[in-house]
Amino acid sequence: MIATPASEGEQLPAPRPLLLSLRPRFANAILEGTKTVELRRTRVSAPPGTLLVLYASSPVMAVVGVATLADRDTASPTAIWRRYRSKLGLSRAEFADYLTGVAHATALTIAAPRALTEPLTLTWLRTHSAFQPPQSYRYIAPTDPSPLTELAVAGSS
Numbered sequence: 339m340i341a342t343p344a345s346e347g348e349q350l351p352a353p354r355p356l357l358l359s360l361r362p363r364f365a366n367a368i369l370e371g372t373k374t375v376e377l378r379r380t381r382v383s384a385p386p387g388t389l390l391v392l393y394a395s396s397p398v399m400a401v402v403g404v405a406t407l408a409d410r411d412t413a414s415p416t417a418i419w420r421r422y423r424s425k426l427g428l429s430r431a432e433f434a435d436y437l438t439g440v441a442h443a444t445a446l447t448i449a450a451p452r453a454l455t456e457p458l459t460l461t462w463l464r465t466h467s468a469f470q471p472p473q474s475y476r477y478i479a480p481t482d483p484s485p486l487t488e489l490a491v492a493g494s495s
Contacts, residue, residue, distance in 0.1 A: 354477045355389040355490035356382075356407070358446075364427060365394040369403045369453045373427035376446040378474060379437060381412050389490060390448065391478060393471050400457035401486065408449035418443045458485055 358376065360368070367373035369392070388407040394400055411421065415437040419430070422445045426433065437443050463469045466483035478490045 353385050353388040355391055356384050356475055357391045357393055357401075357472060357478050357482075357486075358475045359393050359395050359472050362394040362398045365392050365398070365402050367427045368392060368405060368448055369451050371451065373425065374448055375422045375425040376448055377418070377422075377426055377428075377433070377436065378444045378446065379440050380444065380474065381442065382410055382444045382446060382475065384410070386410070390446075391486070391490060392451075394457075395471070398457070399460040399471075401454065401463070401489070402457045403451055403453040404489065405448045405451040407446055409447040410444055411447070412442050412444045415440065415443050418445050421445065454489075458489070 360376070364373060364376070368376065384407055386407055386409055390405045390407055391401055392403045392405060394402045411418065413421075415433070419433055423430070423433075425447075426445075428436075460469070460471065463483045463486060466485060467481065469483050469486070478487060480487065
């Protein structure tokens with residue numbers, strides 16, 4: 339099968355929203371706009387324009403906001419540090435500790451962060467369906483709690 343470009347006026351389907359687990363300090367920094375690049379130990383293949391749903395891990399344990407993936411860059415840790423060090427919100431030592439043993443890392447450039455008026459707590463999400471936040475990231479699935487899938491739909495429009 340050969341992919342063909344969309345016809346003029348035809349809308350391409352929106353990329354699937356990505357649920358990112360973050361330490362609370364990094365989630366806050368993203369929402370405040372002081373951290374504009376998120377670091378991952380593995381390749382992330384989501385395209386620019388993907389909605390990012392921000393989950394703050396323990397002790398917060400809640401979906402706290404959304405943002406848009408502006409760009410992604412997978413390269414050696416040295417290259418990632420050189421390009422993005424002032425936008426990562428962490429020290430060189432923290433960066434080195436996090437990436438110990440990996441040949442490549444992915445830098446996710448984040449745009450348009452928006453805090454939720456009311457965070458969606460893990461306890462509350464689990465009253466709607468079985469829900470397990472990811473260790474790093476995953477795509478939002480139709481089986482996720484309806485408040486989360488509704489957020490994903492609303493956030494991508």
